[in-house]
Amino acid sequence: MHVSGGDLQRLRQLNSLSSIRALRDARRPLTLTELAAHTGLSRGSIVDVVTDLQERGWIAEVEPSPGGMGRPARRYRFRADAGHVLGIDIGVHKVLATITDLNGRAVASGRTSVSPGTPREQRLDAMNRAMDAALIAAGLTSDQMWGVAAGSVGVVDREGVITRVEALPDWAGTDLVGHLAARLPCPITIENDSKLAALAEQRLGVAAxxxxxxxxxxxxxxxxxxxxxxxxxxxxxxxxxxxxxxxxxxxxxxxxxxxxxxxxxxxxxxxxxxxxxxxxxxxxxxxxxxxxxxxxxxxxxxxxxxxxxxxxxxxxxxxxxxxxxxxxxxxxxxxxxxxxxxxxxxxxxLGEECVVLGAACLALDHIDHMFFSPEGALSPPTAPQRPTPA
Amino acid sequence: MHVSGGDLQRLRQLNSLSSIRALRDARRPLTLTELAAHTGLSRGSIVDVVTDLQERGWIAEVEPSPGGMGRPARRYRFRADAGHVLGIDIGVHKVLATITDLNGRAVASGRTSVSPGTPREQRLDAMNRAMDAALIAAGLTSDQMWGVAAGSVGVVDREGVITRVEALPDWAGTDLVGHLAARLPCPITIENDSKLAALAEQRLGVAAxxxxxxxxxxxxxxxxxxxxxxxxxxxxxxxxxxxxxxxxxxxxxxxxxxxxxxxxxxxxxxxxxxxxxxxxxxxxxxxxxxxxxxxxxxxxxxxxxxxxxxxxxxxxxxxxxxxxxxxxxxxxxxxxxxxxxxxxxxxxxLGEECVVLGAACLALDHIDHMFFSPEGALSPPTAPQRPTPA
The missing domain is CATH 3.30.420.40 (ATPase, nucleotide binding domain)
Known part of the structure; x- marks a missing residue:
């Protein structure tokens, strides 16, 4: 069998992705033996992959719990703080921005009040301030966001264009993608706020x-x-x-x-x-x-x-x-x-947080799709940004 | 980098699957160069994969068209006749069984008439006869079917149990999966007939x-x-x-x-x-x-x-x-x-054929899922049955 450099690179990538996914989905630290069992990889491959993922900041070794007999097996966990996403809720009365880790856990938020009569430009300004506040509260910069999703009132089409809004007079047609793209160098998704609230309930709420x-x-x-x-x-x-x-x-x-x-x-x-x-x-x-x-x-x-x-x-x-x-x-x-x-x-x-958390979930889904879908896995995914050492 | 025997086998499998899929989805013969471009595999890997898939009956070399200058590049096509599935439509007035190739093209059918008052056992007998007729017409045996799906009137649950039928008095609760499993050693799916008609229109009909x-x-x-x-x-x-x-x-x-x-x-x-x-x-x-x-x-x-x-x-x-x-x-x-x-x-x-063709499409989807989904590709798929030489 021919094995080319490209084949090997692809194999390494698939192994890395399946290991990251196994550790993330397990939601607890795994030993090398467990990780091999979860991924179907050989022991030798797992050792290679784990070393590489540790260096790249995707996973961390967990301190062994004190006590116990003999030398405990090394255990590794997914670093949910390896990356962050930004969720935004542009409502009629408020704009809320929340930064979550890769598990969808909120780490910081910013909030500004608006009213039904707030004109488009001022609403966008309020959004900017809420985002800035969330970034400052998280101690992160906009180029450290891996993805952003915003929820808006009204009908939002597949391209993220707001096509119909009963509640806000001048909001339809707002180029939200363009506005966000000028500030955030990462994938951007726009969706209707009720859809995001529903998603949050399905991921994190009463309908998990x-x-x-x-x-x-x-x-x-x-x-x-x-x-x-x-x-x-x-x-x-x-x-x-x-x-x-x-x-x-x-x-x-x-x-x-x-x-x-x-x-x-x-x-x-x-x-x-x-x-x-x-x-x-x-x-x-x-x-x-x-x-x-x-x-x-x-x-x-x-x-x-x-x-x-x-x-x-x-x-x-x-x-x-x-x-x-x-x-x-x-x-x-x-x-x-x-x-x-x-x-x-x-x-x-989830109350008031439901839209903004749903937005973060949607941004995470987008990242997931880039890394873990068959299409994503078969073409080289964008190299994840290396996190600053914790 | 460690490369174990298991890793190599998995790599070979992924390469084979992506090549089969590329040839099938192209719906026309591809040269080795085109196939390499479609799959992202190296030339060396493609030659290996093509030789292997040809031996196993998944693909065939296409005769070069006469004329043209120089030696034409070899071209390969997906063998849609490498396998077959069986679709069944159990209606109020008729039972229809149709065998299709892996592209969903009908190759043979059998049909029997029933009436709203036909009791359950006689309806199942009618189904057996329609299936036998289709197999005879196709010149195939039941163990050559890769999958079977049947459409029934009424509400069908996820386990394939018919839970509610207004049109047929004694049909609810029929163990259709059990009945078919006794005759066909392949994956079996049962679905409501209107859902299958809809699927047929979306795959082969007006809503393609x-x-x-x-x-x-x-x-x-x-x-x-x-x-x-x-x-x-x-x-x-x-x-x-x-x-x-x-x-x-x-x-x-x-x-x-x-x-x-x-x-x-x-x-x-x-x-x-x-x-x-x-x-x-x-x-x-x-x-x-x-x-x-x-x-x-x-x-x-x-x-x-x-x-x-x-x-x-x-x-x-x-x-x-x-x-x-x-x-x-x-x-x-x-x-x-x-x-x-x-x-x-x-x-x-699609008229009268819509349910039975939809059933075949569903059976093909099931095969696809076994071979091409991330889960399917990561665990070794059931080895495809080697077709008899054409």
Missing amino acids: GVRDLVYLHAGRRPGAALILNGRPYHGFSGATGEVGLMEITGWRTMTDHLESCPAAAGAPAEDAAALVFGAARTGDPAARAAVEAYAQDLALGTAAMVLTLDPEVVVLGGGFSRSADVLLAPLREALAPHCLRVPEIRPST | GVRDLVYLHAGRRPGAALILNGRPYHGFSGATGEVGLMEITGWRTMTDHLESCPAAAGAPAEDAAALVFGAARTGDPAARAAVEAYAQDLALGTAAMVLTLDPEVVVLGGGFSRSADVLLAPLREALAPHCLRVPEIRPST
């Missing part, structure tokens, strides 16, 4: 490990997002989860049930829902009826998605999910008559 | 190469199936595309518009639709109104799926798709008020 889920954004601007086969489902033009646009679902008007409830009389519209949920919690009959009417409408659009997709789980997210204790039971009850099988409904737990 | 599509089964038992990211979408329990179960869609009663039309007066229910479509084609006002009322209902459930999934294409399949010339325009018109973007609607072209 669930393959297929429908994420409901229950709030003043209702919406939905889909995780199918473990990944955010994007559709042809990004306009997925929009079943609420059908008038028969009642989604366009369903918050009226809450805002017109006597329990919210006199309060500003943005506080109405919380007041009504609060009153329902204490047993107020009118408030309970309002919540039930809201749940009926929410259930109709949800049932259409559930019957279409047969998801394992529905995640109840958005601002109203903080009142899941009073909303969940009526929602479940309203779904039952429509569905073949009512999926488990789980309230979101 | 489309990533995301909604397949409508427009017929006396309406249904739908989804292809998302290029693969049949299965959901948690297989019950996807069931939005028609929601009463507000009108799907449960929409064929009444056709069956109660004067144009179908006195005809048996199973002939009514064709008569009404025929009358509409000649301009009969009552028939046109009936088709429009049917299209309105069909559009409501379709819109719910389109708004949820934002597919590139909707494929109009099922028996009524033969009347796409009169049905398509009213359907498109009825969809428009509901949708952000009306996807292109394309009538199915």
